[in-house]
Structure formats: structure tokens, C-alpha cells
Ligand code: IMP
């Protein structure tokens with residue numbers, strides 16, 4: 001247990017890409033009065049913290065927590081654990097999340113938030129796995145495309161561990177074989 005994950009995306013590459021995303025977002029929202037960032041707990045907390053400090057547009061930060069169950073997950077199996085503090089009606093909302101695996105979580109979350117009638121709604125995702133099972137939801141801003149491996153670090157977990165690794169790593173096969181109970 002707790003063997004050191006192999007580096008997939010190192011710290012310097014992460015910092016560089018997060019800076020590029022922040023620049024692009026700042027450019028795109030230059031005309032917006034204020035950007036409303038929605039971090040998806042827990043996985044997005046480090047990515048969001050780094051991203052928002054590089055933005056040059058006015059913004060607020062809020063969090064939402066959802067939990068998903070097991071492998072055979074459909075949108076219906078996703079539960080809202082903690083809601084936003086404020087109404088997003090009429091606001092420019094940018095959802096910040098850690099990963100698109102099947103895409104079911106993001107798909108469900110975007111539907112949920114769209115129903116609250118924000119002025120605009122986009123997503124910024126740190127990593128996306130290249131797999132056939134994507135439900136079709138696309139991110140507006142994407143950090144990295146990766147292969148279909150279990151990644152940890154920089155907010156991402158396995159059974160709620162490894163989140164504070166400063167890089168994105170891949171677990172040795174033996175440890176990544178059980179399913180993910182954390183978010
Ligand atoms: P979805 O399949 O896109 O709905 O992803 C569901 C959730 O599973 C994500 O939000 C993550 O919390 C988690 N997840 C999926 N793949 C990974 C991974 O490689 N590392 C850590 N968490 C993951």
C-alpha cells in the first residue's frame with residue numbers, strides 16, 4: 001500500500017498548463033462583469049485554487065459536492081451532497097472539475113446547473129480519459145488528454161488518498177484495482 005505513484009504530468013507541466021488555461025479564460029471572459037467559479041469537491045480543490053489565482057478577470061468562488069456510486073454509474077446515481085451558497089441565475093458560471101472518465105458526472109452536473117438559468121455555463125476540466133464510453137459531454141477548457149488509467153494527485157484520489165501529491169501520477173496496477181468510493 002501507498003507506493004509512490006509514477007509521474008504522468010509533472011509539477012512544471014501542470015503549472016504551465018494551468019497558466020495557459022487561466023489566460024485563455026481571462027481573455028474569453030474579459031467582457032463579463034464577474035465570473036462565478038464552481039469547484040466540484042473534492043477532486044477539483046487544488047486545480048481550482050491554482051487556476052483562480054492566475055485569473056485576471058473578477059471572479060467569485062463557490063463549491064458543490066456530488067457523490068457518485070461505483071462503476072455501473074448512470075446520471076441517476078449521482079447525488080448532490082452539498083449545494084452552492086448562492087443563486088447562479090444570470091451569472092457567468094464556470095464549472096471546474098478534476099476529470100472526465102465516462103462523463104456522466106459532468107453531464108448530470110451541467111444539466112442541474114443549466115436548469116438554474118445562468119447567463120452562461122461552461123466547464124474547465126483538468127484531465128479527460130480517452131475512452132469509448134464518454135456520454136458525449138464536452139469540456140470547454142481542458143488541461144490534458146490521458147489514456148484510460150487511474151490517476152491520482154493534484155486533487156485526484158484513490159479511496160480518498162494521494163490527493164495532495166503535487167503531480168498527477170499513475171498508481172501501480174495492484175492498488176488501482178478496487179473501485180473509487182471518493183470524489
Ligand atoms: P465520470 O465517469 O466522468 O462520471 O467520473 C466520475 C468520477 O470518478 C470523477 O469525478 C472522479 O471523481 C472519479 N474518477 C474517475 N476516474 C478517476 C481517476 O483516474 N482518478 C481519480 N478519480 C477518478
Ligand code: MG
Nearest residue numbers: 043098099183
Ligand atoms: Mg470528481
